[in-house]
Amino acid sequence: MGNRLNQQKDNRKTEITADALLSVIQGLIDESPDGDHLKHDLNLDCRLEHDLGLDSLARTELVARINKAFAILLPDEALLAETPRALMTLLTQAAGMPEVETTAAPKVLPTDRSMLPSAASTLMEVLAWHLDQQPERTHILHYGNDSEPDEMSYRDLWQGATRVATGLWERSVQPGDRVALMLPTGVSYFHSFFGVLLAGAVPVPIYPPTRPSQLEEHMRRHGRILQNAGVHILITFQEAHRVARLFRTQVPSLQHIVDWSELDKTAGTPPATIRNSQDIAFLQYSSGSTGDPKGVMLSHADLLANIRAMGKAVAVTPEDVFVSWLPLYHDMGLIGAWLGSLYFAMPLVIMSPLHFLAQPSRWLWAIHHHRGTLSGSPNFGYELCLGKIGEDEIAGLDLSSWRFAFNGAEPVSATTLRGFTRRYAPYGLNADALAPVYGLAEVAVGLAFPPPRRGPVIDRINRDRFMLNGEALTAAEDDPDPLSIVACGRPLPGYRVQVVDEADRPLPERNEGRLEFQGPSATRGYFNNPEATKGLYRDGWLDTGDRAYLADGDIYITGRIKEMIIRAGRNIYPYELEQLVGELPGIRKGCVAAFPSIDSANGSEQLVVVAESREKDPQRLEALRQAIRDKTIDLLGMPPDDLLLAPPHTVLKTSSGKLRRGAMRTLYEQGRLGRGQRPLPLQVMNLLLSGMAQRLRTILKGSASYLFALYAWIIFYTLVPLVWLSVVLLPRLPWRWRVIRKAIRILRGLTATPLRVEGLEHLPATDRPVILVANHASYLDTLALIDGIPRDFIYVAKQELAVKFYSRLFLQRLDTVFVERFDTLRSATATEEFARQLAAGRSLAIYPEGTFRAEPGLLPFHMGAFVTAAKSGATVLPVTLRGTRAILQSDSNFPHHGAVRIIISPPLEPQGDDWAEAVRLQTAAREEIARHCNEQSLRHQDHIQTD
CATH class of the missing domain: 1.10.1200 (Non-ribosomal Peptide Synthetase Peptidyl Carrier Protein; Chain A)
Known part of the structure; x- marks a missing residue:
């Protein structure tokens, strides 16, 4: 020895x-x-x-x-x-x-990143890392009603979130359930957001109603969001609890409306819930959502990829300090400010939007007192600091610590940038800190940032050439009326952009078109909205919905596609006109909206301008109308087709201050724009009546679904004993398969379930044994394969199905091969049995994912089928199943009506017998199935086997 x-x-x-x-x-x-x-x-x-x-x-x-x-x-x-x-x-x-x-x-962990949770794959792991490494470190300083901020450590956040998670589990919240948060900025929001995550559920942030006069419009809009998300629980606060009850009439899925204080009193520890990087972290709905809510699905992987890319672009370190007043129910405040601060371990100094709007200087003084290095706002926030802050309010102010001043979420004004620099340079502001940025919810939050300390880049282009044919030609020095467009930065590391024309052809630099992007945080689509999701993708690129041009590596945003107005062959964007009109004395600045509308008489597009004013004198109002017409003619060479001077609060805005032009256009075309709001009791009564009507429609629709499910199960359980006896008693295997195939077709016919099979020509000859590999999405997969593929296979099944007598006997009569998934030694030797079946001339059908789950996604493939194919020289036949998951999910006994599609891909022939060849076959088969299954391809760490 x-x-x-x-x-x-x-x-x-x-x-x-x-x-x-x-x-x-x-x-x-x-x-x-x-x-x-x-x-x-x-x-x-x-x-x-x-x-x-x-x-x-x-x-x-x-x-x-x-x-x-x-x-x-x-x-x-x-x-x-x-x-x-x-x-x-x-x-x-x-x-x-x-x-x-x-x-x-x-x-x-690279040494320069050793103080960051670089290996974390979910938000919960990020917080757990901080809890392990630096639990008492200050995470949040929140300014509420007191002059001094309340501090929250990572341990405080974890403990509060644990209490909320326990309370949610006591209310039967299940992993994947959607939980809405209608909470103000503060401890209630922070604890609840992470509490929902710890419970395994999905947060859906919405904002509380602000003005009673707009209660009905707010409830209808957010009711549609909650209904689209299928929200089970709404967490709110005491002052909004009564209003929140009105959602019950609008949202059938809503089971509980809970005051946050009730959850915060819960004792105990919630059951451990493992979520992975590809699970949805939260749903981000646009605050301007109307009849077609678009909930952007953002996974943990999406969020962390975008946060890491933004941090790299800005060179963020734990020594930075982020100061924010941005609302936490939108991406810029939630992801950019809070979750970014959480990841990079920098303190977050935060106040509510109302705290800022009531006194904008509070934002600047917070930067001063806490030596804030990072902070940002939409353009209107910088405008407020220009027009609403007196010199006496900022005496002694020092902004020299501010190194990156984000300006995004709405069009960035060159005038605002110049004005803000002039006003605050004497207070230590470095002009190079101003950083126009660009992003969208579909990328998580950020897509393009400028290099740090570069300062704004403003492009002066010829107005006429641009409006006529979209060419962004540099304006001559003596051009009397150039168009100034602000550069919004360069794509973040790992991201790509392109500008395309109407035929989806890439355009050269300085040519305006539709902006598209690719990147590691690109959303998988909109929740429960397949039509909108389908329109999001074009040949592997995601449509931003914005028009832009590229120049010298920078992105120049020119406007929203839906808001562009075409008049007399000219492309008109509303932003510059709105700004000019807002400068007129008597017009409320920031309360002007220009939008296109179709003229019902001739079908042409017209320009509509709506401006708020407190003026009531008829002569002054007429003078304002003429001044607006003159400004419009000076800028565009034509007057507006319709001009409305309206009282305050007519121009609709989102909670973050952005104009809701689409909603205004709808109201205008319905003849409702500018009408006074109905009294509050009438609004509440209308909500209750419409909710009752909706509930009745839901009940009728649900009844039809229940009847179909009951009908389908009756047919199934009528056929099962007959098929079981036939398989057990019939002496020949081909006869048994014939009975099963006939029964499946009867079931499919009686339930009107269409089945489409593509690629039958790819089936090898029957005398050649093959290994069929297919994605696994539902218990119906095997039935679909038996029905759709005219060839008998030996199916590979998990050993657990052999435990019960009736299933073991049935499957043994079909020569099923059982595989032990949890005994490593027995699982590793399963390939020997596979090889024996192939040597006997039999073909195998294997689900290489090994299991399936309710949530969409192609799981990683196990190697058994491919090692067997390489060693035995057997052909691998990739087959894709679509539609079975939608009919019957793994966590449900409730079948839905649907259609099934089977796609048989060209066979893969082994070219060797070693491990590398098995890996090649696995990769090729998985890529082929992923190409057809219309579901995201998950990595090894991104799933948990639950079946």
């Missing part, structure tokens, strides 16, 4: 160290499609299967590589090792060595 050990040591080319072992493991995962992503997760304590995606066969390959690399023979227990540390222990024992020191820090 001693001679053998000495000989092993002599033959060993690689010294046994932790780094050497990790290098062998890295070499294996480098061959996987997720190899690059997994590099930063590799350390001695990561889990081989859950973190690195090494299934039983991959671990068999890993043990073989370790044996070869270190000239050693590991015991069979190595296949059961769950971490590299466990493998290291076995390795040193097999070599007869003392245990190697394995306490070295993971290789993954």
Whole structure:
């Protein structure tokens, strides 16, 4: 034995160290499609299967590589090792060595980022990292009604969120449920948002009603949002609780309306709920949503990718201080300010939007007192600081610490930038700190930032050429009327943009068109809105809905596509006109809206201008109308087609101050714009009556769904005993398959379930055994394959189905191959049984995902089918199933009516018999299925096996 050990040591080319072992493991995962992503997760304590995606066969390959690399023979227990540390222990024992020191820090955290949660894959993991590393560090300083801020540490946030999560679990919240937050800025919001996450649910932020006069409009708009999201619980606060009850009449799914204070009193610890990086972190609805709510689905991976990219572009460190008044129910305040501060461990100094609007100087003084380095606002916030702050309010103000002043979320005005610089330069403001940025909810929040300390870049272009044909030609020095457009930065690291014409052809620089983007945080679409989601994508690019041009690497936003007005062959954008009109004495600044409307008489597009004024004298009003016409003619060369001078609060805005031009256009075309609001009791009565009508429609629709489900189950359970007896009693296997196929077609016919099969020409000849691999989305998948593919397969099933007598006997009569998923040794040897079936001339049908879940997404593939194909030379046949998940989800016994589609792709032929060839087959099959299944392809860390 001693001679053998000495000989092993002599033959060993690689010294046994932790780094050497990790290098062998890295070499294996480098061959996987997720190899690059997994590099930063590799350390001695990561889990081989859950973190690195090494299934039983991959671990068999890993043990073989370790044996070869270190000239050693590991015991069979190595296949059961769950971490590299466990493998290291076995390795040193097999070599007869003392245990190697394995306490070295993971290789993954670069030294300059060591104080950040770089390996976190969810928001909960980010908070848990801070709780472990620096629990008492100040996270938030919140200005409420007191002059001094309230402080919140990471431990405070965690404990408050835990109380809320426990309260939600007591109210039967399930993972994936949507929970709405209608809360003001403050401790209630912070605790509730993370409490929902810890409970495994999905937050849906909305904002509370502000003015009683607009209660009905607010409730209708947000009721549609809650209905689209299928919200189960609404968390609110005492003052809004009574109003929130009105949502019950609008939202059938709403089960509980809970005061936050009730949840905050809950004791105990909620059950542990594991969510992964591809789960939805929260739904971001536009505050201007109307009849077609668009809830942007943002996963944890999306948020963290965007936060990391923004932090890199701005060079954020934990020494920065973020000061914000931005609302927490919108992306700029929620993600950019709060969650960005959370990730980068910088203090967040925050006040409510109302606290800022009531006295804008509070924002600037917060930057002064806390030496804020990062802060931002939409353009109107900077405007308020120009027009609403007196010199006496800012005596002694020092803004020299402010190094990055974001300006985004609405059109950035060159005039505002210049004015803000002039006004606050004497107070220490560095003009280079002003940073116009661009983003949208579909990318999480940020898409383009300028380099730090560059200062604003303003492009002067020829107005006529631009309005006539979209060419952004630099204006001559003596141009009397140039158009000034502000650069909104360059794409963040890892993101790409392009500008295309109406035919989706990329345009050269300085040519205006539709702006599209790609990037790691691009949304998977809009929640429960497939039509809107379909319109979001074009050939792998996402449509921003904005028009723009590119120049010298910068993006210049010119306007929203839907808000562009075409008059006399000229493209007119409303922003500049609104700003000019707002400067007129007697017009309320920031309360002017210009929008297009179709003339019902001739079908042409007309320009409508609505401006708020407190004037009541007829002569003064007429003078204002003429002044507006003159301004419009001077700017556009034509007067407005219709001009409305309206009382205050006529121009609709979002909670963050942006104009709601689309909603105003709708009201204008309905003849309702400018009408006085109905008395509050009438608004409430109207809401109640419309809610009752909606409930009645929902009940009728739900009744039809329940009847269909009952009908489908009656047919199914009528057929089941007949099929079971036939399969058990019939002597020949082909006869049994014939009975099953006939029963499935009867079930499908009686439930009117269409089945479309594409690619039958790709089926190999029946005398050639093949391995069919398909995505797994529902219990109906096997029924669909049996019905749709005219060939009998031996199906591979999980061992759990052999536990009960009736299912075991039925499946055994169909020669089903059972696979043990949780016994690593038995699972690794399943390929031997696969090879025996193929050698006998039988074809196999395997679901390489191994399981399925209710949430859409293509899970990682196990290697069994592909190792078998490589070693036996069998053809791999990729098959894609679509529609089965929508008919019957894994967590439901409620079938829905739907259609099924099967896509058979060209077969894949093995070109070798080693591990690398098995990986190639797996990658090719997964890419082919992912291309057709219309679901996001998840990585190894992005799923939890639950079936």
